[in-house]
Amino acid sequence: MARMVGSQKSNASLSSEQPTGPESSQAEASQNYEDEIFYKNCRAAYLTVFKSSLENIKSKEQLRLVLQQGGRNPSQKTVNKYWTLQTTSLNFDDFCFILRQEPPIRETELLKAFAKIDTDNDGCILHSELSKILTTRGEKMTLDEVSAITELAEVNNDGKFNYYKFCKSYMTFSEQCLKNAVEKLDANCKLKCQQFGSQHKTSSEMAESPLSTSLPKTTRKIGVGPTLKRDHCKSYSQGPSVPSCKICVSSAISMGACCKKDSKLLVASTTKEWHCAQSRGCFFFQNNGEIISHKYELFLTQKSAVCITIKPVKLSQREGKSTPWLTVDTALFIIKGTEDNLEFMSFTELHNKETYGWRGELEAGIYWLVPFTTGCRFKKVKRPPEVEAKLIYRDGNGDFTLTREFRAVLLEIFEMIDLDGNGFLSLEEYNFFEMRSSGEKCDEEAWAICKENFDTKNSELTKQGFVDLNFMEASERGGDLSSLWMTLQSIGYNKALELNEACPFSIHVFAEKCKPRIKPICLETGGEQLKNAICMSVINKGDAKPMDHREQLNIHTYKSDTRITAVIENKSESKTIIHVNSEKNKNCVNSRGLDAFAVEVAPKSMMICHHVMPLNDKEEWLYNCAYSILS
Template sequence: MSRRLSRPSSAASHRSSGSTTHDSEFRTECKAAYLSIYDDLKDVISSEYDLSAVLQQSGRNPTKKTLAKYWTDETDYLTFDDFVNICRREHATTTDELMKAFRKIDINGDGYISLDELFRMLTTRGEKMTRDEVQRMIDEVDENRDGRLDYEERKLYYSEFCNMMMTTADECKKMSIKLMEKKERKKRRMSNTPRRGDDENILGSRTSLRSNSSVKPEGQGLSHSLRSVGRTGSRSSLISIDDMPKPSPRVKKDKVRTPVGSRSAKVSEPSNLRDWTHISSKGCFFIDADEGGQIISHQYTLHLADDTNVFITMQPNKIGDSGFTDDGPVDTAVYVLREGSSSHKVVTFTEQRDSKGRYCVRCDLPAGKYKLVPFTTGCRLYERSAGRETKDVKLIKQDKDEKIVLSKQFKKALEDIFDMADLDGNGLLSREDFNWYNIRTSGEEVADDEWDVVEGNIELENGEITKTGFLHLNQMEAEDNDGDTDDLWVTLTSMGFNKNLVLNQACPFKLDVYAEDCRKTKLEVAGLEPQAVLEDAICDTVIAKGEAFKVKGMKDLSIYTYIGDARATVLVENQSYSKVRIQLDCSRSKNVVSNQRDLNYTLTVPSNTTVIGHHLIPRDEKAEWIVRCQETIVR
């Protein structure tokens, strides 16, 4: 059931937007914002994250406190009418509010912003600035060279900042209107009837305030905006006046989550998805024993020639015994990062599942290049001990003519490896597929002379290796080694097989990208790298979307807890100049499993560092799960 909102007074309805003077125009703006994300007004908002996105599309920049008013633990979904009522209550950010946000930096209230105050604010969250960078930013705007910024001295600066924010909103609005017009034209072509009545007003309206939620994750806030101005002068999205680098009050109530997949509203697959451009790739998570059991995976580059709405899905791809445990499938997600000259900025990530059980996300993306980085928590995919493996399975044997042949079990494992290496899923291994396989198993790319050997000795089809040819290649290796299987075992263990030839140290997956209005779409395998590259991105999203509190007696130590539909993450932020040892005890949680193997885990957090403590997922996905975490400083 939707949690209904009481209808606001008529006076409140006119506060929803400075550019709205009549209720019909206001409702048209709401429709334009809603339809820029959803296909139909009957579609529902199914998560707090989606509520934030659609509110940003309407020109609002909701804080965590604002979202909490309308999305509580009892909220399953919100309708379009609910959204309209929220927009009536929540007005757009004003210049006065921006000024209040800047004044919050003036911690001692002396009317000036000092280097120390600005430095403290800009080095507490997200992409941190150095002291020299903060000093250079002050120097650029400090006209009287006293090392401080006073409000009278820099009135023009604040005005310019506000104008920059508004210009950004206008640019985002134009892109969103353009995308909506494409959708409406497509709908008219499909129905072969002209639009009439109220819908015409939606298409014709140019007044809806839009903010591009796909460019800036909710919660980057003032410090991010100031960093953008200080470093590059580039425009950033509208700031949240309450999104300052201080934690919110701790919420004592347990967080009870419904069974995964049982919620009444989900991310919906676009109804016309078959008309969208579709590209996909397979890939795999691997446990790298040589690097302390860390997880590595294929990573991708997505090229979009046009602004478009995208629908991205990620799911385990069952091959052999991999990807699925007795408790459920290995969790899979993908982070979308916008590629830049010096760093990658988080755009979004697959936070929810759809009705088919796929982790997915839907959003608008401007034309450009993006990095897609798969992620799994490690709660069900982790380095396992030898266990009951008493001896190695035989890989080869001799036939009656004393010739070396591959055992039946080894052939089956090789067939599974072939399917894992076939990234484009065409039943053959291209040179590129074979190259990624070779990088994983030997650490080296396939040289031209090596590929010449392949082409001259094994079965190919259209210049690509067949499954029969792949088995023959391994047969040749066994013969060349005179029955020595050490190199064969290196291949098997690298690909995730244990000594019983069970694929339990890897999880194949399938990544699908659908683009609505971009025919020139390209997805390339960009590397096979540790997912540790995502740690900063994960920390950013947890800080932006999670609940925060200060550890008692530790003014510079904060804990953030993010709880999504299928994953919870607990991280510790240490802003002090000393390392801290802290115990995070989640043993009182219900129906959860952690990536740390032990729910009562102690970690060391270096100074000025943010560290992930626990990833948690439900042990039984069909039952409710409760997250409880108790922290204790270890002296």
């Protein structure tokens, strides 16, 4: 949109809730099965090159080789895309992400490429012609590499290269390599039990231990290193025997239906006379699968009793349309201090239906409010829609006009990015949208031109002005919608104009003795702030179970009515590999997308192991997880 304003310079249905019945359970089970197959194939390919999933890719050559084992045929451009000048290594999770982004080569694509140089259209190409093309165009091959291809007996046809046979042979060989790798993995019990990786990078969930220099104020204020109750040790169980694995800790927690439980979060009645500030925001997916959101600064002029809430919001244009994000869990972590000296205060633990809140007393000062969702119910959609919606059409006069559906979506987007909810867009609010959709900001000069050409009020863009601004982009480009589609997808819409990769939410801050001020600061991942805050909340509020007699390795499990989070704390001087098995869970969905996996925990650190929630919150659910130290 900033580019669009810049050009002005030069010119002057589903129900409102996600289904939770048998169909939903079957869909979730099918998705989980696909994920299991995908990660199994990833590991099989990875282990043909490396001895362990914990080994890192340390060169471009290794990256190319392991991608080829994964059924890809990466060009130098593709390799350079993922191995930049700043890259020193890639791990197994990175490899899985790349395979998600790069589709496997298909036989039809190979045939199509060869057909372009088949002048006789007989399925064959002269060796001399093929050699000339492969050694002079694109990513040039050497003569020896070309000869290795043309001299293959099965594709040589009287001095001609039979590319139909080559393509068939190539695909058969590629499929057989993967099949052999999977069979090798299945036959090796030791490797099979060590499942590494998830839908999220394990490294992104690491946090420094409170024993190190991070969060100095927190360690003094809260007293990390909770007292380990000896009766916790009694819950050790001997699980099924697994080679090189020793079952050290198991946790079994039976949970009731979440929809029947609400904790004592009373907002309307007790805060009716309090001062209130509010803002909206949104969770978005990045291309790498990470979740970003708005982060906020809260300012209190004096010490006061405070109530802070967060909840997903239903957009006014969504009547009769699917609103899957209303079942997404949300939370706010309250942090005080600077980036280098943070003090975790608390988080929104109480809830009333979809609203989560915290009540307490805060001193005067500035605080960070960092939104969070576990990712259990907010996952990147893998399948594209079958039908693409129309955005514009030509009316009776031959002029471009917005379709009713696209106009409604633009009004929804306006509602999402109108963070203060006043019905208008300020330059600051508009730039959050710009940075998300185009990566550029609209400067004061461009904003002035925008105000001259589109409807505004008090220097803020109206809904009609926002719609007209987007319509201008389509009409000025002669109906080219590629830029508009990029914008829509960055905001979370698919080609059917369904909002399935964004979760809009609202935040309210009530203060008894002063008027609070809340301001959106940035749009990014929670980063180290959030990872440390989650770990601290679990360590301070959860149950602790030691995995060794010296209590150097501990599993902390936090349980609320709606989710269970496990954190692994490693106090020792050496790294530890933990195998996690939650295959006995019932009616559960977890943030990693795997029921069995392994993680490496660095020395003097803590790691978010996983988050688990009920698949169907109207039914009971069972959390049953076993943790093993891998030798």
